Amino acid sequence: MAHPSTKRNDVRFTWADYCTWHEDEAWELIDGTAYAMSPAPSTKHQTIAGNMFGALLQRLRGRPCKPFIAPTDVKLSDLDVVQPDILVVCEPSRITPTHIEGAPDVVVEVLSPATSAKDLRQKKALYERCAVREYVVVDPLEHYAIRFLNGADGFDKGTVFAADEMLVFATLEGMEVPLWEVFEVAGPQGEEAQGSDAPSP
Numbered sequence: 001m002a003h004p005s006t007k008r009n010d011v012r013f014t015w016a017d018y019c020t021w022h023e024d025e026a027w028e029l030i031d032g033t034a035y036a037m038s039p040a041p042s043t044k045h046q047t048i049a050g051n052m053f054g055a056l057l058q059r060l061r062g063r064p065c066k067p068f069i070a071p072t073d074v075k076l077s078d079l080d081v082v083q084p085d086i087l088v089v090c091e092p093s094r095i096t097p098t099h100i101e102g103a104p105d106v107v108v109e110v111l112s113p114a115t116s117a118k119d120l121r122q123k124k125a126l127y128e129r130c131a132v133r134e135y136v137v138v139d140p141l142e143h144y145a146i147r148f149l150n151g152a153d154g155f156d157k158g159t160v161f162a163a164d165e166m167l168v169f170a171t172l173e174g175m176e177v178p179l180w181e182v183f184e185v186a187g188p189q190g191e192e193a194q195g196s197d198a199p200s201p
Contacts, residue, residue, distance in 0.1 A: 015078050026071065030122050032079040041112055048140045048182055049085045049110045055177045056088060065090040065105065065172060073099035076130040082123065085110045088172065103127075105171050108136045124148070128155045134171040143183045164188050 012032030021027060026037035041049075049069065056067040071083045088106035089095055107127055109119045119137060127135045128150060135148040135155065143163035148155040149170055161167045163183050166176040180187035 012079060015075055015081055018081050026083070028083060029079060029081040030118075030126055035118060035122075037083065037115070039114060041110075042140075044140050045110050045112050047184070048138060049108075051182045051184065052108055052110070052138065052177065053086050055182065056086065059175050059177070060088070060172070064092070066092075066095065068100070068104075074104060075099055075101055076103060076126065080126055080130065082126070084108065088169075103130045103132045105132070106134045106136070106169060107132050108138060110138045110140055112140075124155065134169060136167070136169075138182070140183070143179075143185060145179060 013029055013034050014032065015029075018027065018029055028035045028037060053067060053069040060067055065088050067086060067088045070085050072087065074082050074084060074087060076082065084104070084107045086108035087100065087104035089100055090105045091102075094100055094102045094104075109115075109123065111119055124135060124137075128148075131150060133150050135150070136145055137148075138145045145161045145167050146158045147161065147167070147170070148158045161179055163179050163185050164187055165179055167179050167182075169175045169177070178187060
């Protein structure tokens with residue numbers, strides 16, 4: 001089977017192909033099409049992803065749902081393999097020693113110039129089709145998040161959360177994460193984000 005770097009349009013890759021590719025090359029499969037995950041994320045992207053993962057890890061401690069951060073392989077089907085920035089799995093049987101088998105309950109993607117269109121189109125459609133219960137897109141430049149909930153008719157139109165608001169994870173029993181701490185900006189009433197170097201008012 002051809003390697004994705006050949007960029008052949010007549011090849012549909014599978015999980016078996018994906019498992020043979022070099023570990024130092026990052027790819028995702030969507031309906032058998034290989035997408036290169038490059039260039040590497042910016043430091044701001046990684047800071048925000050790390051802050052979100054840390055908040056989820058702290059709040060989910062002692063609960064059955066477990067958060068993961070990229071790179072974690074998620075096999076949604078034989079033709080669909082992705083590495084979300086952050087994901088939460090509440091069904092232990094889906095967690096294998098090498099990857100997540102099946103749809104996570106929650107997926108969080110932090111947008112970047114190289115991947116934002118794919119995150120909002122192909123990956124959103126994929127997550128909807130594969131029954132991801134909650135999809136959150138975080139914009140690191142404009143400092144907001146959009147939460148999509150999956151129902152009988154697919155994802156809803158989305159709910160926007162501003163940087164000075166609590167992001168509510170409906171699937172995780174209404175668990176809340178302060179977005180100002182994720183973005184490391186001032187919160188409500190000028191409250192400074194934890195770890196900020198700015199002086200107190």
